[in-house]
Amino acid sequence: MLSAEHEDLRDAVRAMLSRGNASWSGLCQQIGVAGLAVPEEYGGAGATLLEAHVVLEETGRVLAPVPMLSATVAAHALLLSGDKSVCADLLPGIVEGTTIATVMWADSLTETVRYVLDGDTADVLIVSTPDGLFLGDSRHRVHTPTMDESRRLATVRLSGGTRIGPPAPQLRDIALVAQTAEQVGAAQQCLDMTVEYTKTRVQFGRPIGSFQALKHRMADMHVLVETARSISYAAVEKLDLAAAAAVSCGETLSFVAGEMIQLHGGIAITWEHDAHRYFKRAHNSVHLFGQPHEHVARMSRTI
CATH class of the missing domain: 1.20.140.10 (Butyryl-CoA Dehydrogenase, subunit A, domain 3)
Structure with a gap:
């Protein structure tokens, strides 16, 4: 399934992570990890989830404290929304590593959601509900200490949001x-x-x-x-x-x-x-x- 190009991508990410001081902005700007599955029109590489999978294996291998998982899911959420205006507004920042975005699942836009990945540091909260995809509003976000110090979680209290697309069960x-x-x-x-x-x-x-x-x-x-x-x-x-x-x-x-x-x-x-x-x-x-x-x-x- 993996080509020589995939192995080259793996080697590049592994080499950068092995230095011990790899930053999220560096991974995004030098290798483009956050934009692998993002179409070129939004600044990405126009690849697929397969290429992101290769990178996620490497960040998981060393438990790298970078928001690769949340960025991958958030990018797919925006693309599934079908809202080209929102995609054009948010995806370039995610690709560059300057915008941190995450996805949370909720039954409504007026509830408290626990254990949200990167929820306290995210610039963009995407909420998946039975009624559709929303850009969520929150006035209360609290970091949740965990035993796994490489994973950042938060409790988020939603206070509304703007609908950007239909439900996305996938x-x-x-x-x-x-x-x-x-x-x-x-x-x-x-x-x-x-x-x-x-x-x-x-x-x-x-x-x-x-x-x-x-x-x-x-x-x-x-x-x-x-x-x-x-x-x-x-x-x-x-x-x-x-x-x-x-x-x-x-x-x-x-x-x-x-x-x-x-x-x-x-x-x-x-x-x-x-x-x-x-x-x-x-x-x-x-x-x-x-x-x-x-x-x-x-x-x-x-x-």
């Missing part, structure tokens, strides 16, 4: 696919860190990675990660698979993060090691765009 599936890309990237990093550690940790005069029992456990991790990656990419092409991908990728990241902690031993429960960050991301991300049991219920209705 938007949640797009959000789920984008989220699974991050989860796959994080799960791959958990696996890579574990394999590398077992090559260097010596017990009874041998690297622990040579023990058959641990080889089996890491092989199981590998199979799960590759399966999750496959269904995540399949959901890019067929959004009907988004709910299944969300359940699969969420469970995979939770399992692999837990295995990483066990196979690292005592060092993994120290604050200095990154294992706890991936474990927290695993438990945080599965609730971001709906509960797992809700996704399972949706799948059962389509079978």
Whole structure:
């Protein structure tokens, strides 16, 4: 599915993130990550969700504290609205990284919504309701502290809004696919860190990675990660698979993060090691765009 151009994109993003000081504006202006799925008429690259998926895997791999997930979903929401004037007004800023936009789901424009991704820092609030898509108004937004310090969430109290388009039920599936890309990237990093550690940790005069029992456990991790990656990419092409991908990728990241902690031993429960960050991301991300049991219920209705 991935071409040489996709691999070049992955390498460019990975190289920039590996420097440790990559900023959101830098990623947007030097690589154009926020505008990959945005048409050229609005300043984007005119690519698709597939290209955004490649970038989201990389930001998820290092738990980069950048609003790539919210920007991807927000850009798709604006395009789904069909309002060319609003798109022309807002998308160029999102592409350049100067405008932070996010999407929230609500039953009405007069309620309080919790756990809104980047909700307290966003310049633009897009609200998806049963009645349509709106640019939301809010006079009260409060940062919600979370165990996952790489993910910024907020409580937003809506106070109205301006309708920009019809209901977009497919938007949640797009959000789920984008989220699974991050989860796959994080799960791959958990696996890579574990394999590398077992090559260097010596017990009874041998690297622990040579023990058959641990080889089996890491092989199981590998199979799960590759399966999750496959269904995540399949959901890019067929959004009907988004709910299944969300359940699969969420469970995979939770399992692999837990295995990483066990196979690292005592060092993994120290604050200095990154294992706890991936474990927290695993438990945080599965609730971001709906509960797992809700996704399972949706799948059962389509079978």
